[in-house]
Amino acid sequence: MIIVGMADSAVARKPVKLTTLGLGSCVGISLYDKSTGVGGMVHIMLPSIEQARSKDNRAKFADTGIPALLDSMVEEGAYKHRTTAKIAGGASMFSFNSNTQLNIGERNVTATKQSLKELRIPIIAEDIGLNYGRTIILDTENGELTVKSALKGIKTY
Amino acid sequence: MKYKISNLTELQISALREIVNIGVGNAVTSLSKMISKEVKIEVPGLKVELIEKVPEIAGGADIIVSGVIMHLTGDVEGYIMMMLSEETTETICNIITNEENTDILDPLNQSLIEEVGHILAGSYVSSLSDFLGLNIKISPPMQTFDMLGAIIDHILIEMSTKAQHALLFDTLFMIEGNRMNGLFLTLFDPDSMDIILERIDRMI
Numbered sequence: 001m002i003i004v005g006m007a008d009s010a011v012a013r014k015p016v017k018l019t020t021l022g023l024g025s026c027v028g029i030s031l032y033d034k035s036t037g038v039g040g041m042v043h044i045m046l047p048s049i050e051q052a053r054s055k056d057n058r059a060k061f062a063d064t065g066i067p068a069l070l071d072s073m074v075e076e077g078a079y080k081h082r083t084t085a086k087i088a089g090g091a092s093m094f095s096f097n098s099n100t101q102l103n104i105g106e107r108n109v110t111a112t113k114q115s116l117k118e119l120r121i122p123i124i125a126e127d128i129g130l131n132y133g134r135t136i137i138l139d140t141e142n143g144e145l146t147v148k149s150a151l152k153g154i155k156t157y
Numbered sequence: 158m159k160y161k162i163s164n165l166t167e168l169q170i171s172a173l174r175e176i177v178n179i180g181v182g183n184a185v186t187s188l189s190k191m192i193s194k195e196v197k198i199e200v201p202g203l204k205v206e207l208i209e210k211v212p213e214i215a216g217g218a219d220i221i222v223s224g225v226i227m228h229l230t231g232d233v234e235g236y237i238m239m240m241l242s243e244e245t246t247e248t249i250c251n252i253i254t255n256e257e258n259t260d261i262l263d264p265l266n267q268s269l270i271e272e273v274g275h276i277l278a279g280s281y282v283s284s285l286s287d288f289l290g291l292n293i294k295i296s297p298p299m300q301t302f303d304m305l306g307a308i309i310d311h312i313l314i315e316m317s318t319k320a321q322h323a324l325l326f327d328t329l330f331m332i333e334g335n336r337m338n339g340l341f342l343t344l345f346d347p348d349s350m351d352i353i354l355e356r357i358d359r360m361i
Contacts, residue, residue: 005209005210005213006209006210006212006218006306006310006313007209007317008209021212021217021218021219021304021306022212022217022218022219022304022305022306022307022310023306023307023310024303024304024306024307024308024309024310024311025310025311025314026310026314045209045310045313045314045317046314046317046318051318052318053318053319053320053321054321056321057209060209060317091307092311093301093303093307093308093310093311094226094299094301094311104311104314104315105311131301132303132307133303133304133306133307133308134304134307135218135219135304149303149304150221150302150303150304151262151302151303
């Protein structure tokens with residue numbers, strides 16, 4: 001099992017599993033090409049690199065992290081046009097919030113969907129929003145995404 | 158930003174550590190009085206970390222904790238977070254409600270923990286304010302029971318738009334030496350770190 005940290009990404013080949021832990025407002029994107037068994041995961045924190053002060057880490061942003069992940073998967077042998085996406089996260093953990101963090105979870109989800117649309121990667125499952133954290137595991141054996149939570153049980157997509 | 162947090166002097170670091178030590182010390186004294194049990198703290202750790210590494214440093218993004226978060230405003234901006242393990246949360250609830258096996262998810266007990274966090278952070282912040290001669294206000298607490306990473310990631314997201322590194326103060330505390338434990342995390346805005354360090358430089 002490869003653990004993908006916050007603002008981090010990784011690519012793996014069947015039968016290795018990929019996981020990212022404790023997604024709140026962040027979004028976890030898992031990409032998978034069934035024909036080759038190549039999978040990838042990225043844990044993004046922010047929608048866009050454009051206004052960022054530091055642009056060193058592309059995996060931090062939806063608009064750079066997702067294309068970069070797809071490129072790395074293609075390098076590993078995945079076919080872009082056979083790759084599908086499953087996404088999770090983008091919660092609002094607290095109902096409060098100051099202006100700057102207004103719906104950051106929602107903005108991350110919107111940017112994620114936009115990026116996948118531009119890349120023509122279909123989203124075949126999503127477990128997003130609401131107010132709880134998620135840990136996700138991608139099984140590159142079959143492309144199944146398991147979503148675990150503290151109190152809301154386990155779901156498989 | 159005048160100061161680089163990755164470039165602090167030994168003297169600045171020990172002054173910061175001392176201030177946090179006093180603050181957390183006051184906080185756990187309040188806790189100790191509240192629950193009539195001995196509460197011990199470890200010498201606070203002071204770490205400069207990449208923001209995305211903070212959940213790991215705090216014990217792991219997927220550990221399940223009862224978290225209370227408060228926003229600091231006024232002369233400085235930042236956050237204080239108190240994370241309690243499930244057992245610690247239950248112990249504190251048991252002691253305060255004088256019941257056994259309390260349900261920590263009961264809304265009443267959740268607001269109890271929220272209030273405990275608020276009281277602790279209140280004494281912590283007032284000691285910081287006094288020491289630094291700064292006016293620091295504290296927001297109402299927000300409490301939830303969930304994965305640590307999920308509880309704090311929106312704060313890290315907010316911080317990451319301003320800086321790459323976070324100066325992280327973490328203090329572990331133990332109640333009657335049991336394995337039950339908790340963690341205090343303090344994160345300041347980069348501009349606020351400047352203000353705090355300026356005060357410290359004037360003092361030393």
